Amino acid sequence: MGVVVAIDEPPRKSGIEPLVALAKPGMERVNQLILDKAGSDVRMIPEVANHLINSGGKRLRPMLTIASAEMFGYQGDHHIKLAASVEFMHTATLLHDDVVDESDRRRSKPTARIIWGNQASVLVGDFLLGQAFRMMVDVGSMDALDVLSTASAIIAEGEVMQLSAAKKLSTTEDDYLAVIKAKTAALFLAAAEVGPIVAGAGSDERAALRSYGLNLGLAFQLVDDVLDYGGDAGDLGKNVGDDFREGKITLPVLLAYRRGSDDERGFWKQSLEDGDNGAERLEKARALMARHGALADTIQRARHFGAIARDALAPMPATPQKDALLEVVDFCISRLN
Incomplete structure (x- = not known):
């Protein structure tokens, strides 16, 4: 892994708004397609699906597909179906994750499994995956199908x-x-790569967007790891502290554990391995992370991957979509502010 050296840079606008504006016409079509494909004569399926689909997520992943196709001049409708497929894959993963993690809330709402039960959540997630693959087949691109199925x-x-x-x-x-x-x-990687595929771009362009998506996704998750110990539930999409309560081993935990004293490592073992993880222990966990620089170093790693994502797009021609994708990297990191 290379080293990213910090240098002085001019201030850059950081936000997701340029991507939202550029992708808006395409996303209006994506959203309609999502509603159509989430429909079923089995009443519980659209009820469960729409509970999560309409819960206020930013839909960043399908916007990556829209922008990465249009930055190479694509004007058809295949990217709409692939973007909807990407969102269905993401939604299905959330439904399944909440069952596995026994999560009670997501985006400030009760999870589907709390309302309809674990079985319905898993099965509706499977339905959405099936619909995603049907749309991929409709597009007729074996390369896009390969990327998303992989x-x-x-x-x-x-x-x-x-x-x-x-x-x-x-x-x-x-x-x-x-x-x-x-x-x-x-999924970030796939969402970004299928755009140049349907646009008929070359292998270099595909590789650039693939690297961009991969490293953006790594940065995004590392920021989520930090937010779980000090963020806002609205930004995180779940309750702050859920990772700690669920015993998840994330990078801030690993860094604090390895840098701590024997007594501190005993605290982490009791909290995460033995399940003694109440509110007071969460506060202590946060204090230990601060003491050992675990959150700060996780942020630095996120910035490292963000820098790689930006560099991946550097050879691409200047377009509004390229500028918007660069600003998305800064948006992902700026969620910490």
């Missing part, structure tokens, strides 16, 4: 890897990066 398998592998690592403080940083590369970054 991502689906990798995401599932990442979830199993995370389950295997849960409550295991012997997890290494390399192990953890492998988990988030699969669990989170794989």
Whole structure:
């Protein structure tokens, strides 16, 4: 892994608004397609699906697909179906994750599993995955189908890897990066790469957007890891402290654990491996992370991957979409402010 050296840069506008504005016409079509494809004669399916679909997420991943296709001049409608497929894959993952993690709330609302039960959540997630693959087939691009189907398998592998690592403080940083590369970054990568595929761009352009998506996804997840110990539930999309209560081994935990004293490592083992993780212990966990610079160093790693994402787009021609995608990197990091 290379080293990113901090240098003075001119201030840059940081926000998701330029991407939202550029993607708006396409996303209006994506949103309508999502509503159409979430429909079913089985009443519970649209009820469960729409509960999460309409819960206020930014839909960053499908916007990446829209922008990455249009930055190469694409004007058809295949990217609309692929963007909707990406969002369905993401929604299905959230439904499944909440069951696995036994989560009670997401985006300040009760999770689907709390309202309809675990079985309905899993099965509706499966339905959405099926609809996603039907739309991919409609597009008729074997390359796009390969990229998205590969991502689906990798995401599932990442979830199993995370389950295997849960409550295991012997997890290494390399192990953890492998988990988030699969669990989170794989879908960012796929969402960005299918755009140039349907636009008919070349292998260099595909590689650039693939690297951009991968590293943006890594930065995004590392920021989420930090927010779980000091962020806002609205930004995080779930309750602050959920990772701690669920015994998840994230990078801030690993850094604080390895840098701590024997007594401090005993605290982490009791909290995460034995499940003694009440509110007072969460506050102590945050204090230990501050003492050992665990949150600050996780932020630095996020900035490192963000810099790689920006560099990946550097050779691409200047377009409004390129500028917007660069600003998305800053948006992901700025959620910490």
